[in-house]
Amino acid sequence: MTVLTNALANFAARPVSTTAQARIVTSLSALDWLAVGRAGADEPVSQIVRNMVLAEGGAEQAKLFGGGAAPLRAASLVNGTVSHALDYDDTHFAHIGHPSVAVFPAALAVAQALDKPIVDLLEAALVGMETSIRIGLWLGRGHYQAGFHQTATSGAFGAAVASGRLMAFDMEQMKKVLGLTATRAAGQKTQFGTMGKPYNAGLASSNGVEAALLIQSGFETNPDAVEATNGFGATHLGADDTASALEGLGEEWLFENVSHKFHACCHGLHAALEAARELDIAEPEVAELKVKTQPRWMSVCNQLAPTTGLGAKFSYRTVIAMQALGHDTALPESFSDEVCTDPRLISLRDRISVEADENLSETQAFLSLLRRDGARREAVHDLLTPLSLSDREDRVREKASKLIGGETVDEIWSMLRTGGRAAELAARLGG
Structure with a gap:
């Protein structure tokens, strides 16, 4: 045939x-x-x-x-x-x-x-x-x-x-x-x-x-x-x-x-970064942040505490902390060894948790933000959602x-x- x-x-x-x-x-x-x-x-x-x-x-x-x-x-x-x-x-x-x-x-x-x-x-x-x-x-x-x-x-x-x-x-x-x-x-x-x-x-x-x-x-x-x-x-x-x-x-x-990729890191991180973008997260307001992702990405891009720029490209906690601190994740040079040792980033990174959720597809991510004022905000993003x-x-x-x-x-x-x-x-x- x-x-x-x-x-x-x-x-x-x-x-x-x-x-x-x-x-x-x-x-x-x-x-x-x-x-x-x-x-x-x-x-x-x-x-x-x-x-x-x-x-x-x-x-x-x-x-x-x-x-x-x-x-x-x-x-x-x-x-x-x-x-x-x-x-x-x-x-x-x-x-x-x-x-x-x-x-x-x-x-x-x-x-x-x-x-x-x-x-x-x-x-x-x-x-x-x-x-x-x-x-x-x-x-x-x-x-x-x-x-x-x-x-x-x-x-x-x-x-x-x-x-x-x-x-x-x-x-x-x-x-x-x-x-x-x-x-x-x-x-x-x-x-x-x-x-x-x-x-x-x-x-x-x-x-x-x-x-x-x-x-x-x-x-x-x-x-x-x-x-x-x-x-x-x-x-x-x-x-x-x-x-x-x-x-x-x-x-x-x-x-x-x-x-199309709009962040210079693993595509498995992009739905989470887009959800964070929708929440307009800024570091001073974050008490804690929870990320949920499809289980297959847990072994690909969930490095918990990378020490190199390359490792940062495969770390939910690091890239979201970078974005909240104002680093431009669209620029490859933002992913440096130095950024991984920044005390402010490490402090914020430790307030971020990541867990698997089988109900999410490979192109989806869910974020739940608890602000320091006690308010909670949530966002879900799917990379397959059409852009105009x-x-x-x-x-x-x-x-x-x-x-x-x-x-x-x-x-x-x-x-x-x-x-x-x-x-x-x-x-x-x-x-």
Whole structure:
């Protein structure tokens, strides 16, 4: 049975009817991706991978975050890794994957080489990211829980489809590129907390480009390798949930519901930070504060007393104390070793408790604040609560401005919304 492969290949190869919301959200994700990539260009993992690629040399086909240019596969590896280095990119909770960091680097590299307009780049990226989400749904939560990193696995298929669409693949070529990607897609959650996590995103992007280039050159492969016996799903603990994966395909754009990060820390903390934002918590008024979260996050982001900035990014108590003390959690530099030793933060942190609540979803958090005057206030926030397009645009642009400057954001946003060539957009990667 190749129902999934046939449906996705047909979707990826034919003209699509996109919604205005899907197009705007895609443009916002492109801006967000560019901002976090430029902001992460000097991270150690970024420098290591970029230096390796530049030392190898080769055709200067695509620009790199941080400067320089490289062949398509290598550029995708660098730009995927760099843009996930800060772990500040968008997330889709349908499968718990980061679509943009896998797909945009591949799409932009290929679009540059083919001198495509930005509108074609964005459409190909949207189709690729939608494909990655659908593949992720087909694989199911068990695939993720078993230790596979959906950004790396389903993301590779999205990168391949976006590349193939820009290369004008027909349905048969799309089936082949999905089949070939099935033997390349890889990435483990065991890399979380190391340089291997952002590298997973780079691998997904590079693997997708490689598969597309080979199919374009006439490479033959098993087009049924995603669903076949001993294929990708069977060997990667896939749920084979074809019905969920294909529901509304071509009419409903699941990517519209992507969640942008507005705090430079683990996404598991964001619902709590947004609830605290709604309560407008300030340190002097806090007698005690209780946080309730979905149990799965307790082992991920409930470090009780971290001593490093990296640890703070995985600590409910620390990030909420930071916010209450006026630290801007949208700025990566706010998460420092020094902030963890601040006596005022430690005092407030010790008035905050965290507990699991199975009645909450993975995207929800509940906060209960007891003020010093005896009043109690409560808030619940769900990251899946839709933002209006205008509010989403304001918050993404505000975040991007903090990372790379308002003038640069205005320039990039104008290009994304009014057109131009992909190569002109890529020229902004270097900073």
